[in-house]
Amino acid sequence: MAGNSQRRGRRVTSKKGATIGSGGKNRAGLSGKGKTLPADERPWHKAYSGTEKLPQRTAWKQDKERRAAAEEGRAPKIGAPGTKDTTWGAGQRGVGKPARGxxxxxxxxxxxxxxTRGGPRVAPGRKSMPAKDxxxxxxxxxxxxxxxxxxxxxxxxxxxxxxxxxxxxxxxxxxxxxxxxxxxxxxxxxxxxxxxxxxxxxxxxxxPPFAYEIFEDLLAASVEHTAPLLVALDGVTDPRNLGAVIRSAAAFGAQGVFMPERRAAGITATAWRTSAGAAARVPVSQVTNLTRAIKACQQAGFMVVGLDADGETELYDLEAAVGPLVVVVGSEGRGLSRLVGETCDLRVSIPMVSEIESLNASVAAAVSLAEIARRRRES
Missing domain, CATH: 3.30.1330.30 (Ribosomal protein L30/S12)
Structure with missing residues (x-):
């Protein structure tokens, strides 16, 4: 015979066709599962009445959960047999052992x-996105x-x-x-x-999330001082700079700090740490419109000075430092925005010996506040 007809293991019969039916193997799978139980008869449903006998597997799972909860010292995730409590007990989520060592x-x-645990759980390989609150x-x-x-x-x-x-x-x-x-x-x-x-x-x-002071309350409380001092931040986006400015404000006697809600850093854990806890002592406010807030300060009798490398007045010549004052610090990159700069009463520059283009926002704020505090002590 030609070809491979004499090879070992050759096919000697025609190709088998598709099998019709399962031969009874899937007969159980084709049978119906019966009626759908109403909610009050389902042991896993919150509307379960507790009058029906628990299925064997459900009872075994609930008993296993109760034993595990007893060993770990927490409330079980299921209620006792015959009750409707099938959720975590109030105030018992994540209960564990006290500190030791x-x-x-x-x-x-x-x-x-x-x-035993704090904060949101993060899946491996994914960044946490904490909620605003x-x-x-x-x-x-x-x-x-x-x-x-x-x-x-x-x-x-x-x-x-x-x-x-x-x-x-x-x-x-x-x-x-x-x-x-x-x-x-x-x-x-x-x-x-x-x-x-x-x-x-x-x-x-x-x-809990940082509690910002209402701007009107911050302004009203500051004017009760003889020579009030406030710090405004115009678009500072680095929380470390924000924390450093708050720390300087606390060190040199400022009564508060305010900044815009949008496109600016807020009080995060990084800002808290950089401020070395000063954020707990200095009122911080967020405002919807920074220009409007600055105008409100002007109406309350404050002189508003903006820190600007091209300012027409040098810091050491600032005679208004001894009176009610708002110091406006610009953002890290562009400095003061146009509207904020136009709203300021004065633009103040910090004289420098070497040819350095500008100072970091938090450093500029610290230098300015230190000079203002020195002038006030000598007046």
Missing amino acids: AAAKAGGRAGGRTP APELLVGRNPVVEALRAQVPATALYVAHGIDIDDRVNELVRTAADRGIAILEVGRPELDRMTGGVLHQGVGLQV
Whole structure:
């Protein structure tokens, strides 16, 4: 025979056609599952009445969850048999063990049961996108101590395992314990993940979103001083610059800081840390329209000066420094915007010895506020 007809393993029969039917193998799958149970008869539904007997597998799963919850010291995710409670118990989500180790040595007990995790969970490989009203995590020993001293509302204090205990750690743990704030000891990798890699010095304080002062209240409170001083930020977008300006404002006696809501940095954990806790002592306000807010200050009797490298008045010749004053700091790149610059009463430049184009926004603010404070002391 020609071709491969004599090869070993050759096909000797015609190709098999498609099998018709399953031969009874899928008979169970074709049978109906019966009627759909009403809601009050489904053990997994919130409307379950509890009168029907639980299916065997459902009862086994619920019993397994209750045993696991008892071992972990938390409320079960399901209710007891025969009840409608099939959700987490109120106030029991994430309940775990109190702090121990370094946190307990540094300042006592946390008091009561405390949450074991803080902040949103982030899937591996994905960036967290916290909601606008999500809690913030303040980090750094000085910012946390200052926030606790200022009675900033807080929900949890995180302390890293093996932290070097100093006076600040003792104080912040003791203060948190006295205020009934949960104290949790976590590993450094976990704290790194929660802070996004920001330098935290082994401590973090979870606080609600920053509460901005109403601008009208900030202005009214400032005019009660003999020579009020306010700082306005025109489009500063770096939270580190914002924190540094707030710190300088607190150091040199300013009564408040205000800035626009849009296209500008807000009080984030980074700004908190850079301010070294000064944001807890200096009122900060966000305004819808910065030009309108500046005009309101002018109507209240303030002289408004804008920091500008090409300003017509040098800082050391600023005679208005001893009176009610608003210092406007421009953004990092473009400086003062056109409308804000036109609204200012004066544009002030900082004289420099070398040929440097301009100073950083926070540095310019610090130099200006220091000179204003010096003039006021000598007047």
